Amino acid sequence: MRSNKRTGTALDEIDHVAIEVKDIAETVSWYTDRFQCEVVYRDNTWAMLEFGNIRLAFVSSGQHPPHLGFVREDAEEFGTLETHRDGTRSTYIADPSGNAIELLAKED
Amino acid sequence: MRSNKRTGTALDEIDHVAIEVKDIAETVSWYTDRFQCEVVYRDNTWAMLEFGNIRLAFVSSGQHPPHLGFVREDAEEFGTLETHRDGTRSTYIADPSGNAIELLAKED
Numbered sequence: 001m002r003s004n005k006r007t008g009t010a011l012d013e014i015d016h017v018a019i020e021v022k023d024i025a026e027t028v029s030w031y032t033d034r035f036q037c038e039v040v041y042r043d044n045t046w047a048m049l050e051f052g053n054i055r056l057a058f059v060s061s062g063q064h065p066p067h068l069g070f071v072r073e074d075a076e077e078f079g080t081l082e083t084h085r086d087g088t089r090s091t092y093i094a095d096p097s098g099n100a101i102e103l104l105a106k107e108d
Numbered sequence: 109m110r111s112n113k114r115t116g117t118a119l120d121e122i123d124h125v126a127i128e129v130k131d132i133a134e135t136v137s138w139y140t141d142r143f144q145c146e147v148v149y150r151d152n153t154w155a156m157l158e159f160g161n162i163r164l165a166f167v168s169s170g171q172h173p174p175h176l177g178f179v180r181e182d183a184e185e186f187g188t189l190e191t192h193r194d195g196t197r198s199t200y201i202a203d204p205s206g207n208a209i210e211l212l213a214k215e216d
Contacts, residue, residue, distance in 0.1 A: 002158070002159075002160045002161075004144060004146060005146070009144050010144065010160060011144045011145055011146065011158065011159050011160035012143045012144045012145060012159055012160060013159055013160040013161040013162075014125070014159050014161060014162050014164065017122070017125050017176070019176070019207055020205070020207075021203070021204070021205040021207065022204065022205045023204065023205075026204050027203060027204055027205060030203055030204050031203070035120045035178065036112060036117050036118065036119050036120045037119055037120060038112060038113070038119065050110070050119065051110075051119050051120055051121055051122050052110045052118060052119035052120060052121035053110075053121040053122060053161045053162055054121075054122050054161055054162050056122065056176070068125070068127070068164070070143065095129070095135060095138055095139070096129070096130065096131065096134050096135055096138050097128070097129040097130045097131075097135060099127055099128075099129065
């Protein structure tokens with residue numbers, strides 16, 4: 001785990017990146033044909049691929065927003081956590097340009 | 109390094125993610141105030157932050173496209189490599205939805 005060179009504090013990791021795509025199945029095929037990665041979830045509204053250092057999600061317009069996802073022990077300090085169907089709990093905030101950032105609670 | 113469970117092949121890593129922002133300096137302050145990360149480059153058109161597992165770039169509209177960047181030994185098989193001011197060599201392709209993907213040559 002990389003640390004801040006000055007303070008020695010561990011750097012935060014980005015858990016996943018979600019980008020917007022038009023066709024989930026076509027996109028999964030395109031990436032898995034060209035890159036070494038594994039499909040960890042897929043339905044007709046979104047999918048998740050695992051790469052060596054991070055997960056890449058594909059989301060459909062109007063279903064889930066494109067975003068960066070961080071796992072943080074203090075996620076609830078960023079907003080009220082919502083529990084999702086898969087049991088994860090998170091909240092979304094926006095950066096100054098309106099890019100969505102998901103803060104996920106660290107699960108035990 | 110994570111590997112494909114079925115084939116044992118090492119999974120590709122995403123070198124960096126670049127997202128579009130309105131104001132580089134404001135965005136760098138916003139992220140460094142909330143996340144443990146280090147500023148590795150910044151000028152008034154783009155910036156790069158280092159997180160524990162990946163680098164996050166901020167790009168300005170019309171300057172650099174938002175993209176995902178991969179380092180690959182076979183980068184030139186994706187297109188003619190262009191040499192950038194910092195000495196890196198890369199080419200861009202688009203996924204089926206038009207999302208830009210940068211393939212960077214592995215430097216010795």
